[in-house]
Amino acid sequence: MLDFFLNFLGTTGKKFITFVSNIGHFFIFFANTIYWIIRPPWYFKRILQQIIDIGYFSLPVVGLTTFFSGMVLALQTYNGFNEINSETTVARIVLTSIIRELGPVLTGLMVAGRIGAKMAAEIATMKVTEQIDALETLGTRPMQYLIAPKIIAALICIPLLVLIGNTIGILGGYVIAIYKLNFNPSMYIYATMEYLQLIDIIQGTVKAAVFGIIISMVSCYFGFNATKGAEGVGFATTSSVVISSVMILTSTYVITALFFG
Amino acid sequence: MEKKLEKKIIIKVSEVSKSFNNNVVLKDINFQLLEGESLAIIGESGSGKSVLLKNIIGLLLPDKGSIQINDNEMVHLNKKLKEKILLDLGITFQHGALFDSLKVWENIIFKIANKEKINTKQGKQIALSIIEDLGLQPNILDLYPSEISGGMQKRVAIARAICGNPKILLFDEPTSGLDPVTGSLIDKLIKKAVSRIGGSAITITHDMASVCRIADKVILIDKQTISWSGTPKQMFDSENEKIQKFIKTINSDFFLND
Numbered sequence: 001m002l003d004f005f006l007n008f009l010g011t012t013g014k015k016f017i018t019f020v021s022n023i024g025h026f027f028i029f030f031a032n033t034i035y036w037i038i039r040p041p042w043y044f045k046r047i048l049q050q051i052i053d054i055g056y057f058s059l060p061v062v063g064l065t066t067f068f069s070g071m072v073l074a075l076q077t078y079n080g081f082n083e084i085n086s087e088t089t090v091a092r093i094v095l096t097s098i099i100r101e102l103g104p105v106l107t108g109l110m111v112a113g114r115i116g117a118k119m120a121a122e123i124a125t126m127k128v129t130e131q132i133d134a135l136e137t138l139g140t141r142p143m144q145y146l147i148a149p150k151i152i153a154a155l156i157c158i159p160l161l162v163l164i165g166n167t168i169g170i171l172g173g174y175v176i177a178i179y180k181l182n183f184n185p186s187m188y189i190y191a192t193m194e195y196l197q198l199i200d201i202i203q204g205t206v207k208a209a210v211f212g213i214i215i216s217m218v219s220c221y222f223g224f225n226a227t228k229g230a231e232g233v234g235f236a237t238t239s240s241v242v243i244s245s246v247m248i249l250t251s252t253y254v255i256t257a258l259f260f261g
Numbered sequence: 262m263e264k265k266l267e268k269k270i271i272i273k274v275s276e277v278s279k280s281f282n283n284n285v286v287l288k289d290i291n292f293q294l295l296e297g298e299s300l301a302i303i304g305e306s307g308s309g310k311s312v313l314l315k316n317i318i319g320l321l322l323p324d325k326g327s328i329q330i331n332d333n334e335m336v337h338l339n340k341k342l343k344e345k346i347l348l349d350l351g352i353t354f355q356h357g358a359l360f361d362s363l364k365v366w367e368n369i370i371f372k373i374a375n376k377e378k379i380n381t382k383q384g385k386q387i388a389l390s391i392i393e394d395l396g397l398q399p400n401i402l403d404l405y406p407s408e409i410s411g412g413m414q415k416r417v418a419i420a421r422a423i424c425g426n427p428k429i430l431l432f433d434e435p436t437s438g439l440d441p442v443t444g445s446l447i448d449k450l451i452k453k454a455v456s457r458i459g460g461s462a463i464t465i466t467h468d469m470a471s472v473c474r475i476a477d478k479v480i481l482i483d484k485q486t487i488s489w490s491g492t493p494k495q496m497f498d499s500e501n502e503k504i505q506k507f508i509k510t511i512n513s514d515f516f517l518n519d
Contacts, residue, residue, distance in 0.1 A: 125361075133320050134358035138372045138421075139348050 050153030070172025091191035094173035103166035108211035120240035123223025158212035277326030301476035351422030359406035
């Protein structure tokens, strides 16, 4: 019995130490990345390539997700509130939900799945095939050449994707409100514009920027620290998507509480 | 009496030890690479050959000992100076380590393109001048590494290593995973590359035919230490059990062809 208890304590202690050490490593990685983002030279061509990859190629998936979310939201809100002044209520709920929460969170999750996984897999493959070692021996700093452009691009693209996603989401709500629920278009647009608040846009953009940092940092961290060949690449990819998603959902609450709590 | 000219020491490894989580991989390794010399490091898989190479080029830090390249102490040297010294080294990795996202010509000129601005036309011309010597066709320049064969990838990796004319070349298992014909071709290319730049080379391998073709001196790493060293000719007279085992692996075709 005592042996079991000691073993349990030993295993738990070891896991806790590993956990704390990993967090420490992550923050060292974070600080290092910031240092290499600020320091020249900047690889503008690589930043542009990443902007196209993260921003442009994520547009279809973000657009589709937010468009259908806006449509569902309008339909469900109407079903729940059809007794009372539904035109303004539907417009207001669609607008607020999309701008404050659904737009940033759905965009964040979609980008984590699409780009986060790609970043982690790409860097992890480079790590296990010694391409990162080769970079160092060729006089290039991997943090500056590989990681920094991805972080910069994510910081630029994800807020823009959220703004576009928000607009498409509101449009989705508008399409349902006008063509299915037969609302008056000018009344609906008027109600939407009336409830549009600058603070909501700022809050959504702040969230998007935070998600951009989370997705790119977490994915690059797991990719950069991958080991054990193909298994390591798989682990890095899965971990980056799961941890980014959990962090997105946790941080969205924290940011909402800071703005409106 | 004719006085023998002393050759310059290019790489000096003294008392180097390395372990990972209490697992000792290298223990008190000592050897020197002289100017113009081609040294082969042999040993079984997992004997620590690649770990030794990574210690030499600074990708790993030895637990103890000293590594000098051209009289510069590499262990604990600041990163900037280490990078400067590394620029005079040409290195190929076990699996080629070509950059997947770059075309063949971009891979080859990667190092020099970091130092100076080179446009596409100039870059391709530089790459072309190198690959012609290595028996590669110009039409591969615009392909990505995944679009060429394993043998070609190894040759492109050699081209990348010799681009910029470094004086020290380090090859990690350049013929592993290749058929004997391509392996023999790669060996010839390595010899050609070393003589082309007039430098010194270290080749890590467990291919004994390759050792006989390219090395002036051989060291065997076994049980974490250097258990034998000598010339390829001396290997055949050696009574060292491991050396004997390695010699038995040489294909009879090697003697017929060479």
